[in-house]
Amino acid sequence: MSFSSSFRKSSCLSRRFSGSRSLAKTAALATVSPTVNQSEISSSSSSSSQPTPPAEAEEEGQSWSTMLPELLGEIMERVEASEDRWPQRQNVVTCACVCKKWREAMREIVRASSPGSGKITFPSCLKQPGPSDFPNHCIIKRCKKNSTFYLFLSLTPSFTDKGKFLLAARRYRHGAHIEYIISLDADDLSQSSNAYVGKLSSDFLGTNFTIYDSQPPHSGAKPSSSRTSRRFASKRIIPQVPAGNFEVGKVSYKFNLLKSRGPRRMVCSVKCPLPEERADKHLDDSKAKIAEGAAPGLAILKNKAPRWHEHLQCWCLNFHGRVTVASVKNFQLAATVDPSQPGGKGDEEKVLLQFGKVGDDTFTMDYRSPLSPYLAFAICLTSFGTKLACE
Structure with a gap:
């Protein structure tokens, strides 16, 4: 799959919208609560991978989008800091695909941490300067x-x-x-x-x-x-x-x-x-x-x-x-x-x-x-x- 498929194909994104929320939720849970039992994370991920009824999916989307800005920012910062290399960096992209609020929050955090680091996260990073201290x-x-x-x-x-x-x-x-x-x-x-x-x-x-x-x-x-x-x-x-x-x-x-x-x-x-x-x-x-x-x-x-x-x-x-x-x-x-x-x-x-x-x-x-x-x-x-x- 190409670098930009998650952003260019809106139909594909809509089909995987529920899955993106599940992956983002799992990544956030593992980052914010490192002491959580891995079996709990696995069961949460496996159960959330099952098809979600439209009504429940809409309700779940609203609950994620109404999260407190302070809590959301804390989650995003920890995910961005911990997943600094690919393929783990995919969790950062997944969080940006959950909803508009998450996308804007992750965009600001990545923008603030990217200058001089040379990190490649989104397609726009391919037009940004590389790292200054190392190639x-x-x-x-x-x-x-x-x-x-x-x-x-x-x-x-x-x-x-x-x-x-x-x-x-x-x-x-x-x-x-x-x-x-x-x-x-x-x-x-x-x-x-x-x-x-x-x-x-x-x-x-x-x-x-x-x-x-x-x-x-x-x-x-x-x-x-x-x-x-x-x-x-x-x-x-x-x-x-x-x-x-x-x-x-x-x-x-x-x-x-x-x-x-x-x-x-x-x-x-x-x-x-x-x-x-x-x-x-x-x-x-x-x-x-x-x-x-x-x-x-x-x-x-x-x-x-x-x-x-x-x-x-x-x-x-x-x-x-x-x-x-x-x-x-x-x-x-x-x-x-x-x-x-x-x-x-x-x-x-x-x-x-x-x-x-x-x-x-x-x-x-x-x-x-x-x-x-x-x-x-x-x-x-x-x-x-x-x-x-x-x-």
Whole structure:
């Protein structure tokens, strides 16, 4: 099941509404009262999983929605604090699905605890910066048969475990150009889909890429004027939120003037999101709002130059065990000083994004603030494909 299925399919949500209440009740009971006997929790969960008559379900929903705000806040805070990693983090999402009051309470608690933590809870978190103190570890799986790429959040150190699904992308060729459509749904990879979150577009040579976001990165942002963007905007589902393709970054691969086989050189300029800028719009689309006047910061990233290893006869970078197969696709990006930005700072030793091969169709992606999972995934997608003039 995709990352956003609980939010996009209202019919599915209504069918599981009673089950969500039961799971949320069990999670809250276990969190607030840790001394409760596990058999009591199991019996409560099993009994509540049975079909509930409509009248009783309505009465139960009213009782949960009328809970005292202080008690509700205490429950939500404990659930959010205890379930900080997937798959246990699913209990936080379940609590947000119980009713409108629970959704608003959990949204505020997650928003208050998320800045700087890099936690991924709701789909909107995929557009928020990663952690600043340590990188988030992810896995990218490639399916050559249908040119599809899947991004997973790593839950274990193993490279073979898929982990938590986050995003999917499919490569399409439009004449001499290539586009990657990025979606929340692994089974629905079209630009007209509700799960569409953005795209990556290349030039004729495949050396220059533009990253687009389906939602405006800040107030006043103007969408691309391409014909595809206009066609997509006419199909938008939420009229309160402008839909289209908004440019949020560029990736360029430099030409190899010496024509000698060697590592690629790349430069990225991305509009990194500000914390809390997209305050969980997917939780309540009817009240979706965009931060007023908050423009994202511009980050300039360059790949770290590898060194030549005489004994191994190859170019090497220290990936700290996260990359095991030598490949021209492997890279590490660090921030540089932007001359056009007064007082701009850069730390060329601090790796903000690294990408590398660990199997035939398996790659690692480790990112940190100010990059979001979406921007990091889009940058890594540019590494796929042959670039004869750059190698």
